[in-house]
Amino acid sequence: MKPDKPSFFSRIAIACGSFFRILGNADFAGKVRALRDTAQLREGSPPVPPASAAPALREAAPDGALQLLGLLQREARFVDFIQENVAAYADADVGAAARLVHEGCRKVLSDNFTIGPIRDEAEGSSVTLPEGFDATAIRVTGNVVGQPPFTGCVTHRGWRVVELRLPKLAGSHDLHIVAPAEVEL
Numbered sequence: 001m002k003p004d005k006p007s008f009f010s011r012i013a014i015a016c017g018s019f020f021r022i023l024g025n026a027d028f029a030g031k032v033r034a035l036r037d038t039a040q041l042r043e044g045s046p047p048v049p050p051a052s053a054a055p056a057l058r059e060a061a062p063d064g065a066l067q068l069l070g071l072l073q074r075e076a077r078f079v080d081f082i083q084e085n086v087a088a089y090a091d092a093d094v095g096a097a098a099r100l101v102h103e104g105c106r107k108v109l110s111d112n113f114t115i116g117p118i119r120d121e122a123e124g125s126s127v128t129l130p131e132g133f134d135a136t137a138i139r140v141t142g143n144v145v146g147q148p149p150f151t152g153c154v155t156h157r158g159w160r161v162v163e164l165r166l167p168k169l170a171g172s173h174d175l176h177i178v179a180p181a182e183v184e185l
Contacts, residue, residue, distance in 0.1 A: 068166070078105060
């Protein structure tokens, strides 16, 4: 049996009703998509691929970040340095302070992390990125056109945490206290 051909105004009513039902009913939406794909195959055009779902976002636990910030403050006076308005100081003074902060930050990293490069090739080396390369570990820059494989050169090897050794904390430790206030008596 061949379906009847609704008038233009009937099709508007059908479209509006279908629109709201698709929005409110996932099962119905799936059936409409399957029907549409079947109709497209019969008509000779390729079906529209389903939209890939965006990855679910999750909040990062703040504890590790707060602990790291506390370690950077304790060893390098990092927060003190960043909070200071250095515009009024001479470049030599800022450079001397930056050297101390750098040494302390480097100590925190070496004491608490093993960090290694993501790519083993030297910077400037030519590489080919195959289809399916890990886009979270490799950022493609420049004139990105088409699909992998991509051929380019390493401009930064990247860094990956290989091992994490943050100190254990007492249950009563308040990580929001990055540096306690000091009162001299």
